[in-house]
Amino acid sequence: MVSERSFRLKGAESTFGRLGEADLPAILDIERGGYGYPWSEAQFLDCMGEGFEAWGSFFGGRLTGYLVHWQVLDEAHLMNLCVDRSHTRQGIGRQLLRHWISRMTCQNMGELILEVRESNLGAQALYRSEGFVQVGERPDYYPDGGKRESAIIMMLRL
Known part of the structure; x- marks a missing residue:
């Protein structure tokens, strides 16, 4: 995990970081708790290849939410965004979305x-x-x- 930016979450510091294969167990826990038809481990692995990025929100060193996106030319596609059930309604999804929008703006996505x-x-x-x-x-x-x-x-x- 590489921390890139931090934000305040209920009076404490949270950070964003790039996710990789080592984060899969935590990602899958959140995914399975958030969706009735969750992605498989293979789907997440496919989305860690060329053109894809996965970013997470960490609070107290624990993954609290993530997003996965895909880029091609000047278009970016949000593939998945999910927040841990114990951390919903705390602004994590919005912060992840804003982080993504900011990164894509800096990369001149259309x-x-x-x-x-x-x-x-x-x-x-x-x-x-x-x-x-x-x-x-x-x-x-x-x-x-x-x-x-x-x-x-x-x-x-x-």
Whole structure:
């Protein structure tokens, strides 16, 4: 883990750091606690290759949230953002999102894109509050029990 920036979280210092394979057990714990259909270890390993980056938020040396993104040309795609259930509603997701936007702005990305579950109104509100707008929909994108759920496609032009 390489610390890059810090922020205040409930009166204590938290840091951002680049994630790697050594962080996979902690990433998977958060992923499995946050999603009904979590990514597999293989999916995370695939997203640690060329063109991908994973960043985490650390509080007291413990991973509290992460994001994974992919870059191609002047476009960056948010693949996954998740916060540990014991640390939700503390601004970690927003700080991770802002960190990503800031890094992508510095790298002269033209636009940021993400998909979010149609039912995840809290995440949609977070993304909108940071300037993302809905630009489309992917029908039946996410697994949801015996059926599928649509994804809302959102974009932020930098």
